[in-house]
Amino acid sequence: MAQFELVMPQMGEGLIEATITKWLKKEGEKVGEDEALVEVATDKVDTEIPSPVEGIFIKKLFAEGDVVPIGNIIGIIDTGGESSSPKATTASVPAVAEAPSVEKPPQPIVKTEIPEQELASGTRFYSPLVKSIARQENISMKDLAAIPGTGKDDRVTKEDILKWLKNKKPDGSAIPQMKPSIVTTGEDQIIEMDRIRQLIASHMVKSWETSPHVNSFVEADMTNIVNWRNKYKEAFEKREKIKLTITPILIEAIAKAVRDVPLVNVSIDGTKIIMHKNINIGMAVALPNNNLIVPVIKNGDQKSLQGIVRDVTDLADRARQSKLVLDEISGGTISLTNLGSFGLLMGTPIINQPQTAIVAVGVIRKRAVVIETPGGDAIAVRHMMILSLTHDHRVIDGVLAGQFLERLVFYLEKFDINQSV
Numbered sequence: 001m002a003q004f005e006l007v008m009p010q011m012g013e014g015l016i017e018a019t020i021t022k023w024l025k026k027e028g029e030k031v032g033e034d035e036a037l038v039e040v041a042t043d044k045v046d047t048e049i050p051s052p053v054e055g056i057f058i059k060k061l062f063a064e065g066d067v068v069p070i071g072n073i074i075g076i077i078d079t080g081g082e083s084s085s086p087k088a089t090t091a092s093v094p095a096v097a098e099a100p101s102v103e104k105p106p107q108p109i110v111k112t113e114i115p116e117q118e119l120a121s122g123t124r125f126y127s128p129l130v131k132s133i134a135r136q137e138n139i140s141m142k143d144l145a146a147i148p149g150t151g152k153d154d155r156v157t158k159e160d161i162l163k164w165l166k167n168k169k170p171d172g173s174a175i176p177q178m179k180p181s182i183v184t185t186g187e188d189q190i191i192e193m194d195r196i197r198q199l200i201a202s203h204m205v206k207s208w209e210t211s212p213h214v215n216s217f218v219e220a221d222m223t224n225i226v227n228w229r230n231k232y233k234e235a236f237e238k239r240e241k242i243k244l245t246i247t248p249i250l251i252e253a254i255a256k257a258v259r260d261v262p263l264v265n266v267s268i269d270g271t272k273i274i275m276h277k278n279i280n281i282g283m284a285v286a287l288p289n290n291n292l293i294v295p296v297i298k299n300g301d302q303k304s305l306q307g308i309v310r311d312v313t314d315l316a317d318r319a320r321q322s323k324l325v326l327d328e329i330s331g332g333t334i335s336l337t338n339l340g341s342f343g344l345l346m347g348t349p350i351i352n353q354p355q356t357a358i359v360a361v362g363v364i365r366k367r368a369v370v371i372e373t374p375g376g377d378a379i380a381v382r383h384m385m386i387l388s389l390t391h392d393h394r395v396i397d398g399v400l401a402g403q404f405l406e407r408l409v410f411y412l413e414k415f416d417i418n419q420s421v
Contacts, residue, residue, distance in 0.1 A: 002080060006073065007071060017067050017069045020038060021041045021046065021064060029057055031055060031057045032054050037049055147161060194291075197291060200291060211392040213391075214390070215388050219385070220409045222385045222413075225383075226383045229244055243313070245309075247336075251281050251297055258404075261403050261404040265279060265357075280297065287320055296329060296331055335351075335358040336360075339362055340362045360390065367381070367382065368381055387408065
């Protein structure tokens with residue numbers, strides 16, 4: 001019989017694994033071509049993987065709740081006919097980035113058998129070489145998960161696992177790592193992190209360990225923008241049935257500033273700097289469950305303000321309803337987080353890898369400031385806002401960050417108040 005091997009597809013930029021949340025077909029059931037077969041989830045989005053062929057679903061290789069590395073076979077479909085070996089295929093989920101490469105290890109003699117699925121479970125990815133060493137040395141999944149990783153994305157390298165083995169006590173147990181104890185009382189409430197919060201936490205820790213974060217600050221006079229928005233917001237909402245917020249204006253200004261200073265629109269691949277042609281701006285959206293998601297405004301420099309307003313409203317609304325698709329939360333090259341919407345004066349966000357910069361804006365507040373007038377300096381009440389750029393110091397130094405923020409403030413303060421929307 002001919003068989004197809006269903007492979008976990010690339011689920012988004014920078015992602016190396018996904019969680020199987022629900023199998024939609026049982027073993028032995030018929031599945032049609034392009035019919036949804038399994039639901040999977042990442043820290044960015046939940047989605048369905050369709051069957052690329054018609055046939056009988058005969059084998060699932062992972063259970064619900066298992067975390068599967070990208071590229072692993074997750075199920076087998078019998079398509080009928082004759083075939084000497086199964087044929088692998090990936091599902092028709094849009095590929096955004098290439099799957100991460102893994103080392104090709106020599107074939108070692110395995111002294112102790114540890115199930116392959118046990119080594120593939122958890123929230124970390126292990127290369128075949130590391131898994132082979134773990135089997136040879138009879139390292140449990142619990143011990144493997146506790147080994148500090150120094151590789152990309154906190155991965156455990158060959159050197160890490162060998163160092164761990166060297167530091168084991170004579171009786172074979174690992175030397176315990178010092179970590180603070182947590183004392184709880186009967187009055188404390190213990191809340192288990194949900195899957196999304198665990199993945200976000202891991203992503204944030206890895207980002208902090210990957211990039212040397214530096215924060216640069218400026219202040220912008222938003223008076224013209226505030227007055228312009230107040231002038232048009234009621235008529236715009238009545239006509240378009242959507243609110244006119246400050247966020248689209250910020251995104252438009254960021255896109256223009258990136259066009260002037262393109263070296264902030266980059267990613268790092270080893271010792272290579274990838275300068276992105278497209279300006280795709282991610283915007284952090286708070287979800288009802290207190291988690292975050294970052295939908296992306298694609299090609300922001302090529303859209304009108306009205307077009308950005310529609311995109312922002314649509315993406316934010318569907319994000320809160322969990323209706324985004326993969327393409328809408330991947331491919332970002334720089335991000336924006338609007339802390340002012342929560343009344344915060346300013347903040348220093350963590351970079352959304354593999355990007356190298358994120359803009360944060362605080363609340364707009366009336367304040368007495370000194371302004372220049374034809375008659376000389378004067379004190380006036382203006383609407384002021386603090387902005388920050390958190391940037392990866394490996395590629396974006398203070399000069400470059402200053403150039404970008406200067407252009408960003410320029411576009412905000414020189415906003416065309418005569419335009420209509």
